[in-house]
Every structure is written in structure tokens, then in C-alpha cells.
Amino acid sequence: MKLAYYPGCVARSTGREYEISTRAVSRALGIELEEIDDWNCCGATHVSNELVSTALAARNLVRTELPVMASCSICYSRLRAAMIHLKDRKVRERVNEALEVKYEGEKEVLHVIETITKALRKAEEKDQGRESEKSPKDLIVRPLAGLKAAPYYGCLLTRPGGGIDSPENPKILEDLIRTLGAEPTDFRLKMKCCCGPIFMPEEEAAAETLIRILRNARASGADFVVALCPLCHLMLDANQPLLEKKFGEKIDLPILYVTQMAGLALGLAPEELGMEMNSVSTRPVVEKLEKIEGKKAEEEGAKVC
Numbered sequence: 001m002k003l004a005y006y007p008g009c010v011a012r013s014t015g016r017e018y019e020i021s022t023r024a025v026s027r028a029l030g031i032e033l034e035e036i037d038d039w040n041c042c043g044a045t046h047v048s049n050e051l052v053s054t055a056l057a058a059r060n061l062v063r064t065e066l067p068v069m070a071s072c073s074i075c076y077s078r079l080r081a082a083m084i085h086l087k088d089r090k091v092r093e094r095v096n097e098a099l100e101v102k103y104e105g106e107k108e109v110l111h112v113i114e115t116i117t118k119a120l121r122k123a124e125e126k127d128q129g130r131e132s133e134k135s136p137k138d139l140i141v142r143p144l145a146g147l148k149a150a151p152y153y154g155c156l157l158t159r160p161g162g163g164i165d166s167p168e169n170p171k172i173l174e175d176l177i178r179t180l181g182a183e184p185t186d187f188r189l190k191m192k193c194c195c196g197p198i199f200m201p202e203e204e205a206a207a208e209t210l211i212r213i214l215r216n217a218r219a220s221g222a223d224f225v226v227a228l229c230p231l232c233h234l235m236l237d238a239n240q241p242l243l244e245k246k247f248g249e250k251i252d253l254p255i256l257y258v259t260q261m262a263g264l265a266l267g268l269a270p271e272e273l274g275m276e277m278n279s280v281s282t283r284p285v286v287e288k289l290e291k292i293e294g295k296k297a298e299e300e301g302a303k304v305c
Contacts, residue, residue, distance in 0.1 A: 003115065004064035005033035008075040008230075009041055014238070015072070015230030017274030021259035022071045022112055024273055028266045029119040029139065036063050042075040043082065045197055050085070055095045057082030062101040067108035069115050071259065073229035076111045077156040080163055083107065111157065111164055113228060116262050117176055136179070141267035143181030146292035147285065149261065150187040150222035151177060152213075154194055154232040173226060173258070180265040185220035189213045194235040210235055211243050214251050224254040224285050226261050233257060238279045254282045264289065 011019040026033050041047070043056030057079050061068060070076040083106050086092045096102045110118075123136045151173035158167040165172045168191075174184040192213055195206035214236060217225050227233040237255040244251055255278065263273040264286070275282040 002032040002034060002066060003069040004066035005035045006039055006060055006068050006070045006075060007035065008070060008072040010072060010230040014234050017277040018071055018230050018257045018259065020274035021257055021263050024268055025116065025259045025263045025266060028268060029116065031115060031119060034066060036060055039063065042078040044074050044078050051094060054082045054085045054091065055098050058086060058095050058103045059099055061107045062099060062103050067110060069110045069112060071112040073111065073154055073157040074231060076109065077159055079109045081160050084160060113172060113176060113258050114164055117172060120179055140180060140265050142265055144265050144289065145181040147182040147289060148185050148222050149177045149182045150185045150217040150220050150225045151190050152187065152225050152227050152232060153190050154229045155191065157228050177226065180262060185222045187217055187220045189216045194232040196231040196235050199235065207243060207246060210239060211247050214243065214253060218251060218253055223288060224256050226258050227255055228258050240280050252280065254278065254280050254285050256282060
């Protein structure tokens with residue numbers, strides 16, 4: 001499988017570990033990523049002019065003939081929203097006036113979780129058909145059995161509707177968690193906005209929401225939270241020490257990118273997934289997985305004896 005890769009601005013800054021793990025997991029799944037040449041900002045929320053925002057997204061889409069994959073939920077949502085706006089002939093004509101390469105029709109836009117899910121599903125179908133390709137058992141060499149993960153969608157992955165999953169009650173992340181061998185927790189606030197866009201002007205309101213999300217994730221029994229968006233990850237991970245100090249309570253809950261979680265199950269080492277770059281230490285997750293694996297090995301050894 002070959003895809004056009006749209007990194008987005010954050011991939012080269014605060015979301016560097018997301019890009020590292022995205023590329024590592026793609027290689028492990030046999031997915032070739034071809035980075036879009038001379039890509040630009042997706043036209044996200046800080047671009048207040050809708051026409052300009054749409055044109056920025058369109059410029060990225062026309063720079064490749066391949067299906068486009070984004071790891072950032074904001075970028076993914078923005079690219080999809082732009083395609084909806086570009087169905088309007090007048091909007092398309094105005095946008096094309098500014099584009100060197102004209103936007104002629106819809107593209108296939110994928111989020112990295114779709115790419116991972118499809119690759120594993122394809123492997124399962126091939127396995128059932130007894131073809132010579134790798135099966136999910138070959139790919140998932142380190143099942144995450146014994147670990148509990150809180151699935152955090154945030155607010156943009158499933159919007160606009162008609163895309164990846166149900167806007168109100170998505171299940172794609174829970175399904176992937178189960179496929180990788182872990183257990184998804186009952187995380188009531190999984191769709192709650194991380195308040196990233198209002199963190200600076202409304203810091204108090206954002207902090208109150210963030211602590212509620214983290215408390216709920218912790219109360220669900222999760223060993224870690226799985227994030228799909230670099231802004232969500234930043235808000236829950238990098239802000240955690242600040243929230244602990246502000247509210248006088250210890251949270252200490254690792255926040256893994258979906259690609260870091262998948263990478264562990266695919267047998268990749270934590271350093272291959274940039275896990276040392278996470279603000280809250282991911283070591284407890286790795287140590288628990290190692291302990292579970294060690295116990296399983298001892299039990300199997302005892303059976304052999």
C-alpha cells in the first residue's frame with residue numbers, strides 16, 4: 001500500500017513523537033508513505049477566513065494523485081471539510097483562481113487509525129483466505145493482553161459527519177484496542193473537547209475540563225489514555241504536571257498516541273516509537289507489559305516441564 005503522507009505543522013514540533021511512531025508503524029505494516037511535496041498548513045482553526053482555509057487545504061490535496069493520510073485529527077477534519085465546501089461550484093472556482101494545480105474532484109483522505117485498522121483487517125482477510133501474506137498473528141507479535149486503555153477521541157476526528165465513524169458514538173478506537181489485545185475502558189468523556197483552542201484565553205475553564213477528563217480516565221481503570229490528535233495529546237500529556245500542581249492531586253497517567261500503542265503490539269521498541277519524548281513517563285506501561293509477558297512465559301515453561 002502506498003499513501004501520500006500529510007504531516008501537518010505539529011508533526012515537526014510538539015508532535016514529533018507522533019510522526020516518529022507513525023512512520024515506524026507504517027513501515028511495520030508494509031505501508032509506503034510518500035510525503036506531499038511542499039505541503040502547507042491545513043487551514044485549521046486559526047485561519048478565520050473560510051475561503052482561505054479551504055484553499056489552503058485544497059492546495060495540499062492537489063499535490064498528489066495518491067490517497068492522503070494524516071495523523072492529526074484537526075488536519076484530517078480540515079481536509080475533509082474543505083472537500084465538502086469544494087462541492088460548491090462557486091467556491092471551487094474561487095479557490096482554483098488561486099491554485100497553480102486546480103482542484104478537480106474529491107480525494108480519499110484517511111486518518112492514521114483507519115490506515116492501521118485497514119492494514120490489520122486486510123491481513124486477517126488474507127489469513128482466512130490462506131494466502132501467503134502475513135496474518136494478524138504475524139504482525140501483532142506482542143499482544144497487549146492485561147493492559148487497559150482509555151480511548152480518547154476528542155471532538156474533531158468524527159467531524160464533519162459521514163467519515164471515519166459515528167460522530168456521536170464512535171467505536172473504531174475501542175475495536176483497535178481489542179484487536180491489539182488490550183481492553184478498552186468505559187471512558188465516559190472520550191468525546192469531550194480537550195479545550196486546546198481556548199487554553200490561552202480561557203485557562204481556568206480549560207483546566208477544569210482537562211482535570212475532569214483525566215480523573216474520568218483514571219477512574220475507568222485505565223493504564224493509559226490513547227490519543228488520536230497531537231493537540232489533545234499536548235493538552236493531556238504536557239499539561240498534566242501543571243494540572244497536578246494546580247489541583248493538588250497526583251494523576252500520573254501516561255498518554256500514548258494511537259501509533260505508539262499499535263507499535264508496541266507490532267513488536268517495536270519504545271525508542272522506535274519516540275516514547276521517551278512523552279511528558280508523562282510511559283515506562284509504567286512498558287514495565288507492566290513486560291511483567292505480564294514474563295509471567296506468561298513462566299506459566300508456559302511450567303506446563304512444558
